[in-house]
Amino acid sequence: MIKITLPDGSVREFDGAVTSMDVAKDISEGLARNVLAAKVNGEIWDLMRPINEDASVSLLTWNDDGGKSTMWHSSAHLLAEALEFFYPGIKLAIGPPIENGFYYDVDFGDYEFTEKDLKKVEDKMLELARQKNEYVRQEISKADAIKYYQEKDDEYKLELLEDLEDGNITFYTQGNFTDLCRGPHIPHTGYIKAVKLMSIAGAYWRGDETRQQLTRVYGITFPKAKELKEYLEMLEEAKKRDHRKLGKELGLFTFSQKVGMGLPLWLPKGTAVRDRLIDFMKEAQIKSGYSPVATPHIAHKDLYVCSGHYEKYGEDSFQAIKTPHEGEEFLLKPMNCPHHCEIFKAEPKSYKDLPVRFAEFGTVYRYEQSGELHGLTRVRGFTQDDAHIFCRPDQVEEEFKKVIDLVLYVFKALDFENFTAQVSLRDPNKAEKYIGSNENWEKAEAAIIKATEEKGLPTVIEYGEAAFYGPKLDFMVKDALGRSWQLGTIQVDYNLPERFELEYTGSDNQKHRPVMIHRAPFGSLERFIAVLIEHTSGKFPLWLNPDQYTILPISEKYNDYANEVLNLLKNYDIRGLVDDRNEKIGKKIRDAEVNKIPYMLIVGENEASENKVAVRRQGDGDLGVFTIEEFAGIINKEIDEKLIKFN
Secondary structure (H helix, E strand, O other), X not given: OEEEEOOOOOEEEEOOOEEHHHHHHHHOHXXXXXXXXXXXXXXXXXOOOEEOOOEEEEEEOOOOHHHHHHHHHHHHHHHHHHHHHHOOOOEEOOOOEXXXXXXXXXXXXXXXXXXXXXXXXXXXHHHHHOOOOEOEEEEOOHHHHHHHXXXXXXXXXXXXXXXXXXXXXXXXXXXXXXXXXXXXXXXXXXXXXXXXXXXXXXXXXXXXXXXXEEEEEEEEXXXXXXXXXXXXXXXXXXXXXXXXXXXXXXXXXXXXOXXXXXOOEEOHHHHHHHHHHHHHHHHHHHHOOOXXXXXXXXXXXXXXXXHOHHHHHOHHXXXXXXXOOOOOOEEEXXXXXXXXXXXXXXXXXXXXXXXXXXXXXEEEEOOOXXXXXXXXXXXXXXXXXXXXXXXXXXXXXXXXXXXXXXXXXXXXXXXXXXXXXXXXXXXXXXXXXXXXXXXXXXXXXXXXXXXXXXXXXXXXXXXXXXXXXXXXXXXXXXXXXXXXXXXXXXXXXXXXXXXXXXXXXXXXXXXXXXXXXXXXXXXXXXXXXXXXXXXXXXXXXXXXXXXXXXXXXXXXXXXXXXXXXXXXXXXXXXXXXXXXXXXXXXXXXXXXXHOOOOEEEEEOHHHHHHOEEEEEEOOOEEEEEEEHHHHHHXXXXXXXXXXXXXX
């Protein structure tokens, strides 16, 4: 008998080998029709792959990330089959699933392939999908795999085979197409009901700018045509919300080729938003016992060798600084944590001094290939709201929970209330990726899991997503369009304190090693602001908006009164401006709406004679006529209701 344990703890028994599809049918025919793949002992498998021993099984549908990625991986194979039909002899590189869909990197050789060719390939994919060809998994020897791709004259697959060990190689075949792939895949192509090829782009083989440039074909598929329609409508809305477009229209930031790609320049209004976020976080941090610190933008290479970052991330991730003395090697700072370790080490510490909390809005620099740069979400220079807590082992759980409270406070103030806490752990099959002892890893992982349980957070566990030095808690936030973004992270680290030989004197008068907690509720300010722009469509929360109101005189006669109102409102610590252009009031109102200014104060003869303002709220229309003091009260009440002070 084989026992299959389901996520709810129930156990089903089967005579001999069983497939995940058998398990699904045993539960219900409805589930069997919708299941796409299965997680078997934590690893995603094909539904038809035999399970020969007792196992834990979770069935994955389109509603699960694993289900979507399996369909999109299978769709990449379907794309490759369609491309080979039209362009025989092309060479295929890799075709993975991505966050939204999939791509395949292709060497088209002498063929010309452009955006206008996408539609015919889409149609062919749908034609092949309707054939319901099975995805058949075959284990193959390395020698046979090499022979297959030598005959096919595909150097990209042959290079991939060099990195694989004999006995771990699988091919998948559907219809007339076979590919080197470890899977998993959906049972057959018929699950794919809707196809859209989105775009093409250039991509260097293995991300190396010195290698062959390939054509990357992007696509997405769905199990229902209706879902594709909804997705395309969402993309149209996303274009309107694109932070690059809105950032330019609202005068928030810009880029300059002379300054350098991926290095944002903050304009006055953008700087006001950025500084207000920093002040908001600084106030909460000081109340929580953090000590501000500042570190240089460069450091000696030895610092990152000591921390392990140089070895793990490789030389290409660091930018060297030329120095006049031979043998000295300084690098642009790619992270703040090694610097904070040295600050901790600068003075002796007692167990009574802990926890020590260092916070820094530190700008760091990381090399990103030019093709990967994207507005503020992928840049080469960015500022982190970075902090590191050095504490005793018995303080870890309490400190971790306090950081969770801080992250939740940030999300509430900025209307990011739809999120999942992702517990990112080691990949148990890739121990070489991580530093430190198993004992320390187990303690750190247990502390994170316990803290999330006690806080009642909605969590998922992802293996293989941990940092190389420790597990972490990543907050995956859904924006107004339902897109998921990783914002905010907390990490428990037993390893860097060991590498830097950090110590404190315990109550036993002996030396002990502190535990380090890394945390950044914003993550990167640049990325955070980009997501915030798209989430709010540029309509920032009132407390954060660079201009909370604009005063609109109905003619030039009332410009003096408008400026008088502006000066009076400054006394209430609220921000605004006067639109004194010689334009009709209707145009001024429309322009204020376009510029996402929350309140419009219209002043004319009646308002000037009564020392009042007529108030409009963006999106709500006229609110009535108020005194200056009454209007200031409206703004301050709205801010106070949203921005509950952190304690």
